[in-house]
Amino acid sequence: MNFQFIRRRTNASALTLLASALACLPAWAVEPFTVRDIRVEGLQRIEPGTVFASLPFRVGEQYTDDKGAAAIRALFALGLFKDVRLETQGEVLVVVVEERPSVAAVEFVGLKEFDKDVLFKALKEVGLAEGRPYDKALADKAEQELKRQYISRSLYGAEVVTTATPIDRNRVNLTFTITEGGPAKISHIEIVGNKVFSADTLRDQFNLDTGGWMSWYTKSDRYSRSKLNGDLEALRSFYLARGYLEFRIDSTQVAMTPDKQQMSITVNINEGERFLVSGVKLEGNYLDKDDEFKSLVKIKSGEAYNAETVAETIKIFTDYFGKFGFAFARVEAKPVIDRKNNRVQFLLFAEPSRRAYVRRILVAGNNRTRDEVIRREFRQLEAAWYDGDKISLSRDRVNRLGYFTDVNVDTQEIPGAPDQVDLLFSVTEKPTGSISLGAGFSSAEKVALSFGIQQENAFGSGNYLAIQVNTSKYNRNYVVSTTDPYFTQNGISRSVDLFHRTTRPYLGDLNAYSLVNSGLGLRFGVPVTETDRVFVGGNFEQTQIVAGTGLPVEYQNYANKFGSTSTALPLTLGWAHDGRDSALVPTKGSLQSFTADVSVAGDVRYARTNFKYQQYIPLNKKYTFAFNTDLGWGQGLSGQDYPLFKNFYVGGLGSVRGFEQSTLGPKSSSTSGIYLGGPKKVVFNAELMTPFPGAGNDKTLRLFAFTDVGRAFGQNESVSFAQLRASAGFGLSWISPMGPLRFSYAVPIRQQTDDRIQKLQFQIGTSF
Known part of the structure; x- marks a missing residue:
């Protein structure tokens, strides 16, 4: 007998009604029996084992109605079937299914x-x-x-x-x-209840706005609830930073037009009274270091209440507890308000809790960069006591790699282990390489090909690699440069440079003279502190002057002294200090370097030194002031003149903007338009960096105003400040997918009549 006794479909209400009906109809019930066989019908893609595994009975076991209902519920719970029913054929149970597509x-x-x-x-x-x-x-x-x-x-x-x-x-x-339709744009933002500050001043605190000329990029006129919440917090912070302790936002209304294309925002606020700080008192356990903690307090008595200084003080206290291993220290600022006199006193209550050690350090966000590249910068170690200073240093070292736009560290508690924490380093990667391909054709050169690749983080290994090839007859280059920052496990770096350059001035004559420079260099960097490194190395260089049309008399004199082909073996000794908070977008700290090259063998003997100093000063969260000093000096040794090929060049991007590249210095006395550079250089730069209008506080897109001063001086010239050229201008800095881009427009403010001016310039590279 073929008897169908239960059927269930995916509709939940129908299943409930069906189950109830079946429970009330004993005529549909099946007498319990021993299952001799189980067959499954209706399968197309699903394996039979999936069905058998869900059945609450097996061959040889007894079947009951309760087990049948349980089987149907289990099969539907898989989410794979649109219909399920059970049929009996004697003592054979047939499971009939209809698969969902x-x-x-x-x-x-x-x-x-x-x-x-x-x-x-x-x-x-x-x-x-x-x-x-x-x-x-x-x-x-x-x-x-x-x-x-x-x-x-x-x-x-x-x-x-x-x-x-x-x-x-x-x-x-x-x-x-x-x-898709068009986006809903903000047509109106109104702030109600403000008395002390104007509505325009308060709207300036918002990232959302009613649109402007940069809205296509920032999308600041597009409404977003999360963005509005962020703006309301910014508004609250604005008031709390100016003494309005009891400021509150009463309500926020957002209205949309029927066509869903425009929105208006109304914010109702209550400013409250302005409070001054009457005093600060420490309470709780400060590890018997009360005087040390008091010296860290940023809250000033007699000044207006400022939530930022309160939060800064709490953070400083928490970080200072972390220095002694107390990762769970709790610091609370309790205000005691005197509304009659508009005064507030703060009680800083501290509970260091317990010392902790770091169980594991996790890394997230590095899709390209290998874990080891990040981990070798850590100074906080796993299974060691939690140390706030070492954690901050680890974060700064990872940030200074220049591979990431953002680096954050979170402390995670471990359930059931009160004395342990995990650290999570979250990084946001940025493009660290650039590639260029080019081809040109002219009647003189025919086809000229160029190729260049530069990768600061080659294959995610942390190694620097650069290859340049140019087949031009006027500027032919073959350069390979690589740096392994961890050549040894203790952080000694190794750099190798191999180059062959042929330079011919573009005088419209392929028979013009040319300069051929080839060499091989090897350099090692030894870390001496967390921010300082000493460099030692040496180069082998060969320079050839190929006579031809337009050869300057200075090069001819050099060839007469040393021959048309000369060699040098300079040894290098250098020092670098990097105390910046970021290699990509620094806002504070300094970068200093000193390099000395001394040629100890070969045809030419000389000494060459270069000193650079950059300082970044944060004026506030948005504005940064920076200045740069670049000084160079060279001198011939053993009675020889300083070699022309080691001259410094000034002018253009990287030195004094507004002038053509490498044109601020001595010129050849015999050949027009040939700039020789000089063994001495002086360059000063100053920049004020600000966020791009309409881009919020986006550090990857900034404007800057600058002033540059500098010049190169010849062997027989004295460094004269009266001879320095100067310029001023403004520019745009953008951390683009191709790398850091800088556009500048400069106007010379101190020049001479024969100077070559180039007001608009473009750079791919670092600051200054």
């Missing part, structure tokens, strides 16, 4: 705002992906998720239509047709 492919039509991968990831999180089971409820859920993604970008009018197209083998192709 699977998703064969997902496509988007009309997509512009998002990259497909972003939406694929969002759909996967709600359970929809290629190869997974499909049903209408899941499609509806996917539609809502897509709309949520568009709302996060202020596209409130976006519409999504789902089309499911059945194909062979019980599969469907899903197509999401999207009509």
Whole structure:
């Protein structure tokens, strides 16, 4: 006998009603029996073992109605079947299933705002992906998720239509047709209740605005709830930093036009009274170091209450406790308010809690950079006592690598281990390389090819690699340079340089003279402190003067003394100090270096020194002042003149902007337009950096104003400040996917009549 006794579908309400009906109809019940065999029918893609594993009975066991109901519930719980029923054929139990179709492919039509991968990831999180089971409820859920993604970008009018197209083998192709529409833009921001500060001043604290000429880049006129919350916090911080201890935001209303294209924001505030600090008192356990902690207090009596100085004091206290291993120290600032006199006293209560040690150090966000490249910069070690100073130093060292735009450290408590913590270093990687390809054709040179690659973090190894090839007949270069910052485990670096350069002035004559410079260099860097490094090394260099049209008399004199081909073996000794907070976008600290080269063998003998000093001074969170000093000096040894090929050059980007590259210095007395440089140079730069208007406090896009002063001086010239050239201007700095870009426009403010001016200049590289 073939008897169907239970059937269940995916509709939850129908299942409930069916189960109740079955419970009330004993005629449908099956007498318990011993199962002799179990068959599964209706499977297409799913393995039979998946069904058997979900059944609460096996062959040889007794079957009951309760076990049958449990079997159906278990199979539906898998989410793989649209319909399930059990049938009996004598003592054989037949499980009949109807599989839900699977998703064969997902496509988007009309997509512009998002990259497909972003939406694929969002759909996967709600359970929809290629190869997974499909049903209408899941499609509806996917539609809502897509709309949520568009709302996060202020596209409130976006519409999504789902089309499911059945194909062979019980599969469907899903197509999401999207009509994105335009973004909802902020048309009005109103602040109500302000008395002390103007509405314009308060709106300046917001990143959201009603639009401007940079809105296409910043999207600041697009409403976002998270951005608005951030702006409200900025508004609160503005008041709390100016003494308004009891400032509050009463309400916020956001209204949208019927066409979902414009929004208005109204913020109702209560400023409260302005309070002055009457005193600060320490309470609690300060490890018998009360005087040391008192010296760290930033809250000043008699000044207006400032939430920033209170928060800064708490952080300093917490960090200072961390120096002694107390990772869980709790510091609380309790205000005692005197509303009658508008005064507030702060009680700083401290509880150091317990000492802790670091169990594990985790690294996240490094998709390209290897873990070891980051971990070798750590000074806080695993299984060692928690040390706040070493953790801060580790963060700064990772930041100074220059591979990341952001480095953060979070302390994570470990459940069940009160004396242990884990540290999570989260990094945000930036592009660290650049590549250039070029080709040119002229009647004189025919085809000239150029190729260049520079990678500060080659293959994520932390090694520096640069290759340059240029086949031009006027400037032919073959250069390979590499640096391994951890040539040894204790941090000794090794740099190797191999080069062959041919330079011919562009005089319209391929028979013009040329200079050929070849060499090999090896240099090691030895760390002496956490921020200081000493360099030692040596080079072998060969210089050849190939006679031809337009050869300057200075080069001819050099060839007469040393021959047309000369060699040198300079030894290098140097020192560098890097105390900046970031190699990419420094805002504080200094960078200093001193290098001395002394040629001890070969045809030419000389000494050459170079000193550089950069200082970054934060004026506030947005503005940074920086200045740079670059001094060079060279001298011939053993009665010889200083070699021309080691001259310093000044002018253009990297020195004095507004003048053509390498033109501020002595010129050849015999050949017009040939600048020789000099064995002495003086360069001073000053910059004021500010965020780009409309870009918030984005440090990767900044404006700067600058003043440059400098010049190179000849062998027989004295360094004269009267001969220095000067310029002033402004520029744009952008940390782009291609690397740091700097555009500058400079106007000479101190020049001579024969100086070559170049007001607009462009640079790929570092500051100054």
